Amino acid sequence: MxxxxxxxxxxxxxxxxxxxxxxxxxxxxxTMGAMAEHFNSLLGTGVQYAGTAIHVxxxxxxxxxLLPLARVAELQRVLPGSPIIDIPLTHNTDVADTWExxxxxxxYFSLFSPRGYAIGVNVVVYALTH
Numbered sequence: 459m460x461x462x463x464x465x466x467x468x469x470x471x472x473x474x475x476x477x478x479x480x481x482x483x484x485x486x487x488x489t490m491g492a493m494a495e496h497f498n499s500l501l502g503t504g505v506q507y508a509g510t511a512i513h514v515x516x517x518x519x520x521x522x523x524l525l526p527l528a529r530v531a532e533l534q535r536v537l538p539g540s541p542i543i544d545i546p547l548t549h550n551t552d553v554a555d556t557w558e559x560x561x562x563x564x565x566y567f568s569l570f571s572p573r574g575y576a577i578g579v580n581v582v583v584y585a586l587t588h
Contacts, residue, residue, distance in 0.1 A: 546581045553577055 466473045556574020560567050 552570070553574050556567075556571045557578065560571065
């Protein structure tokens with residue numbers, strides 16, 4: 459025990475830096491744990507408030523996710539002469555997975571990719587012809 463105390467006293471700077479690093483590390487771990495617990499409680503409160511399923515849909519005036527033709531004409535009046543750009547949206551679907559998982563799983567590819575590629579071809583043909 460005397461030898462430990464003598465070494466600590468002999469190399470004061472190294473001992474101070476080592477102890478400071480340990481204290482800062484413990485403080486950082488404690489703080490991160492507290493923050494994780496706080497975020498978990500916020501998420502739990504959000505799930506209780508919103509329920510387990512959150513419905514995302516178009517505004518009440520729109521039918522489905524399509525833009526009514528009246529709105530297209532209105533947009534063309536705002537920007538005369540500019541083309542209307544079609545943007546296909548596949549929010550919360552697995553269409554992109556059917557294109558990118560080709561090499562991962564042969565069964566997944568055989569089951570889902572034909573429909574996914576069909577959707578992709580339809581989008582490209584529609585974009586080129588309209």
